[in-house]
Amino acid sequence: MSGTTIPATTVLNVVNVHKEYATTPPVHALRGVSFAVAKGELVSVIGPSGSGKSTLLHLMGTLDRPTSGDIIVSGHRVSELSDRDLSSLRAHHIGFVFQQFHLLSSLTTLDNVAEGLLYTGRPLRERRELAEIALRRVGMGHRLDMVSAKLSGGEMQRVATARAFAGDPSIILADEPTGNLDTKNSDAIVELIEELHATGATIVVITHNREIAESFPRVVGLLDGQVEYDTAVSEVV
């Protein structure tokens, strides 16, 4: 173990992370990014395209590994985990919301949310129960049995958000959750995220929309693969 001490309440710790893609010429997407997210925080990461936002989300979500540096999710060091362990970490501790929703079009709303808990090993009945609770929370209780292909964009993102928090993960990562929505639906999703935050969820939202980003309690600005600013007082060493 390294000597870094991690506060008990820290859910996510990004420690001097570099990410280089071995393309020609090599792309240095992240150049020493560090910050920590405490339990119950709502953080937005903002930056123009090419600033390394998506790369950072993938690394925080353990979908990819940093070239150097480390990521610690709920006390688990990514650098010490096997590929299978990372899958387990994602199954139990991380919830994702994507810009493209990524719903399974042939499944019902209920089963789409239940599918989010598939790899946790919970039995189907329990998955559906949790899914129903989550869907009712996002105001989709009246569409449980509707095939998701028939939903509107705003509804789809509500379902996707329900999928992300249904299993009560340690952290929810949202990648441009409003990117494919009109203003009205976008506002509704932002409101939903704030509601989740209010009930104690830890959420990181990646966005290029300054207005949305600045409506959140903490903003981390990213530019050219580095943290440009962090509105939090306590910066990570």
Added chain:
Amino acid sequence: MALTLQPSKLHVTDLIRTATIGIRTRKQRAALSALGIMIGIAAMVAVLGLSQSSKSELLAQLERLGTNLLTVEPDVGLGRGSGTLPATATDMIARIGPIESTSMLSAVGAHVYRNDLIPTGKTGGISVQAVDQELLDVLGGSVADGVWFDDARAAYPNVILGSVAAERLGVHRVSGTQQVWLANRWFTVIGILDLFELAPDLDRSVFIGHVAAETYLDHENLPSRVLVRVDPTKVDQVLTVLAATANPEFPEEVTVNKPSDALEAQEAADDAFTALLLGLGAVSLLVGGVGIANVMVIAVLERRGEIGLRRALGATRRHVASQFLSEALLLGAMGGTGGILLGFAVTAIYANIKGWATLVPPIAVIGGIAAALLIGGIAGLYPAARAARLSPTEALRTT
């Protein structure tokens, strides 16, 4: 910081449910891709089913006709004797212990015509045989119309027609007054026979009694063929002594046959044909497998987003691979099940037309399902490996 991670899991029932998602989403494509396997399995099941059904029919036929009929004939050919057996042959043969009954035929060197106006060359390929009354029983033949010989009828110029001979002579039913022209005199048709299953050549013959042959045609009645029914358990022993008994002087000039062998040989020829059709079925299965592999590769390309999502939800590479492998297996199983049903239907319909019992060997059903699963599995291996290799970030980037 000894935190333990609960491993991600995928229960078997969930795996199966997951495997059906792709099939449910694109039903038509799934059906088409399973079709190749289905046709292959159907072909194999039908071929095996038909072969089994016809085999059981043959066994029933052999059961009915018996495999204990032997024929004794003189060897005909250049420098191979007179074309007849010694006059004593029939009596000698009848003295062999396990022989149950005998019948002697003597070929008459005459021809038969519809009437006296037909040119002598137009024989219609019909032979004339002088026979005893036992022939019908020994051969297991039957009378289609009219009567068979008794002592009185055999002594008069009466003729009984083999089935093919009757047709060629234009005699369709026995009227009692119908006559044919045989060796320059009229013979009255008293009977028409059904086809002989064990002696098809006799269908092209007409039969007269031994006594009539002697009386009216001056025929010597030397045996040209002796038919014997043997105790079924002693057929092989009798086979070895028949030639020497029939013609002790020149046993090498005697040919002994077992007509039921011909039926069995025909079945063996059918077996070769069956093997060929099975080969074609196998080719169809192979093509079906390639079809499934193709569809699965496309599915993996199309469903990159889903693969990325599942990895994000906590699926391991193995979970993703097993999902696509299961989907291929499921397609194979669908094709296999459909193929077995179709094969059954084809067998049942054909067997019904032929009047056979419908029989599909269990090996065809078990083997059919096993082959379909095996091929589905092999076809799914490569796409599954591709899906598993896909990095989650790459999969999520494409939408």
